Amino acid sequence: MKESVLVIGSGHRHFREYALRGLAEAFRLVLIGPAPLDWQLPYVADHRTADVEDAAAVHAAAADLAAEHPVTGVVTWDESLVTHTAEVAARLGVPAMPVAAAQACRDKARQRERFRAAGVPSARFALAASEAEAVRAAESLVFPVVLKPRGRAASIGVRIVHSETELRETFAQVQEVENPSIEDGLVLVEEFLSGPEIAVDSWVLDGRVEPFSIAAKRTDYPPYFEEVAHVAGRVLDPATEARVREVVIAANRALGTDRTITHTELILTSDGPKVVEVNGRLGGDLIPRLAELAVPGLSVGRVLGTVATGRVPEPIAAPEGVVGIRFLYPATDLAFTRLELPSALADEPWVHEVRTVTETGTELCLPPRGFLGRAGYAIATGDDIAVIDARLLKLAEAAAVHGEPLPS
Structure with missing residues (x-):
């Protein structure tokens, strides 16, 4: 019989069905979602409905499912559920992403601190509770700087500002779009990194970090960073790719990510690759699906389930x-x-x-x-x-x- 993997949240069908399908091909799935199942039904053996933003409700649903199905892996690909998922796994006694690593993946300032301590190339930064603090930080970092919510994904609310006037006009807007999980009101003020943007998906297991997908990111609607396109496959020259891999591995190890697929975003600066952030789940916007199309036979869902249950995936070929x-x-x-x-x-x-x-x-x-x-x-x-x-x-x-x- 297939091993049972607990999935918390299924996401939007158009953007996550490929992952659920691939996972279901190799594992028996039990799922916790916010509504009765619809398109997920062909892939799921059992499920519970719960408010996935309510930690207590998720824990109760997970315990109920685990009592009937011996769960050997716990996964999510929903950014807002990364910490809940790690906590559920810890309560069930199932090895998974450490809670501290999940929390770091959900707070970009905490990541910056760990990168600095580990010597991982990243942006200089400061935290600001007010416009005045943000102005002082920006003057120290030198304009232009980036204002950023610490707990959002998909570049939501991220803004480049070129002057004190722009910063004062923007600061409150960035605070307003912050994720509710960040309660202290502090906004991240970062050094502006100039260069092409890329994203790397990697599987991680017991300290081993294996990048398997590299994608170039395209943004628009300046001064915002709306992600409008991605290109995956052979997008870097061999020397740049080798350096990118080194930095991605170092960033994941600095955070302690484990038993999942992570999504690391970087800027290729004139000083080399620098990390923007690490997300504790597989990439969004169908980036992993692009990887599947570029590498015949690749199933990202299967890879995710394999590392979640503590095994090394089969080797992944280079993109064609x-x-x-x-x-x-x-x-x-x-x-x-x-x-x-x-x-x-x-x-x-x-x-x-x-x-x-x-x-x-x-x-x-x-x-x-x-x-x-x-x-x-x-x-x-x-x-x-x-x-x-x-x-x-x-x-x-x-x-x-x-x-x-x-x-x-």
């Missing part, structure tokens, strides 16, 4: 090509009705998939009024990163997002 995703946004804030892409373009052999991910009537707002206001996405394949970038831009320019304009 390059695969990219572009998220499709409206030209202005609107209540979504439909997404259109010219059929001649959608039928191109290099277009792997075009998908709408937004319900009719959903309000899609662009930064700073809203973040992640995506109507859908398109995935393209190609031989190199320059070709992929051009194809993704073509798809974005041709896509038409329709809806009812929202009042300004």
